[in-house]
Amino acid sequence: MKVTMVGISGSGKTAYMSALYETLGDAGQNEAGFYIAPRSVQQFDKAILSVGDFSRFSLADKLKWPDGTQQTTVWPFTVYHNSRPVTYFDWIDYRGGILTEITDTTDTQESPDMVRSEITDLASHIELSNAVILVADAFVLTYYPNIKEARHRSGARRIHEIFTTYSRIYPNRNLIFVIMLTKADTVDARWKTDNYAPLIERGLEVFNQMVSLQKQNPSWEGCIVPVSAVGEGNVHRSVTPTEDVKHPFRSEDKIVGFPQPVNAEHVLFYCLGQTLKQMREEASKSIRQREKELSEILKKAGLVNKIWSLIMRKPDAESIARAILEEKNKDYEILSQFETHIEPLLGKAMERVRQIK
Structure with a gap:
């Protein structure tokens, strides 16, 4: 499955990786x-290198913020x-500048062709994603009293604009999204009451249009959650x-204490839990459909069908039914592999996220 993170430069995407x-x-x-853990080939040295690459995001080791994303990165x-x-x-993880360049290719040092290529790449990844995380700086959302200015400054x-177009092009497609409000620890105390x-x-x-x-x-499922990297x-x-x-x-943000992230795991658990839940529902629909097909085929199965299939050298109804049954059993096997993890993931996520109804 694929999870794509989208937000403007400085919204906190790379810090969230930390x-x-x-x-x-x-x-x-x-x-x-x-x-x-990073997914790598089954060689110990390369696996260690992959883990080391992920560990460069550690805030506890360096007690300083990681460098922002300069190019789109795919982490398996x-x-x-x-x-x-x-x-x-x-x-x-997309470099944040892409969102600005979608509407203004003059405000970039990159060539227009390169920007168009990156935007096409962004669109294709969103198309293929099971879940998207929409990242916005909580401090920016609360700093500007004018709601329109907050929408503009935060990248909302x-x-x-991107997901209005997505909705128009794919009106019946499933989409899971999380509105992640980063840097929640930096907002004024009045915004933090009653668990934020x-x-x-x-x-x-600010994100009323996504709502x-x-x-x-x-077929869309969404939630919102405040997050702090430290x-x-x-x-x-x-x-x-x-x-x-x-x-x-x-x-200017300076880390002054040992990092203890807030709600970081709940964002990912919601994306994965909802995706697995949708996969389970789709698999169940597929299994029911095949059972119906199986029943119809077996109704037609008989001696005349067997003779006719021998003459035409084509599989008879019973053989077709067996093949469908084998395929259905594979669906059950796939379903059973992840089914037991759905409720633990969603249960943990629902402790902190607020679902959007």
Whole structure:
């Protein structure tokens, strides 16, 4: 399965990768028993190199922020539960500048052809994704009192444009999305009351078009959740207003305590749990359809059919039915491999996310 992360530059996408490393990159170190590891060929040296590449996101080792994503990166991972593999997924991290360049190719040092190619690549990955994570800086959402300005500054406006087009082109396609409000620890205290309820309401207001799109598309599943890569009290933020309309403030975040990410795993668990749930439902539909086909074929099976199939040198109805039955059994086998993990993943996710109805 594929999970794509989309957000403007500085929204916190790469820092979220760091939060995932700190939360789920250490086998057996979280109470849910889930962890992730880079997927690589079955050679010990290359597997170690893959793990080392993922560990460069560690905030605890360096106590400084990782460099932002300069180019689109695909990370292949395996999810484990109590040391047993649950599922594979590809994590796609886009460089944030693409969202700006979709509507303004003049404000970039890249060639227009290169930008168009990257945008085409972005679109194709979104098309193929089972789930998308929409990333927005919680501080930006709350800094601007004007809701339209908050939509524009946070990148929500451009995200809306992409998924309005997606909805029009693919009106009946399943889509799982998470609105992830990063840097939740940096917002004013009034936004944090009642488990960040005011911040979540603000996020739903800023992303109201995604909420509307979900209501128009019954096959969409969405949620919203505040996230922090370091946790409360572990970063010091200084904010300096400017006279520049294009960049109204400058901020500097310094890590001052040992990172303890908040809600990082719940985002991923929601994406994977809902995707596996949809796969289960699709497999069940497929199995029921094949059972119906099997019943129809067996009704037609008989001596005349067998004689006719021998004359025409084509498989008889009973042989066709057997083949369908074998295919159905394969579906059951695939379903049984991940079915037991769906509820633990979703149960953990629902502890913190708010589903969008």
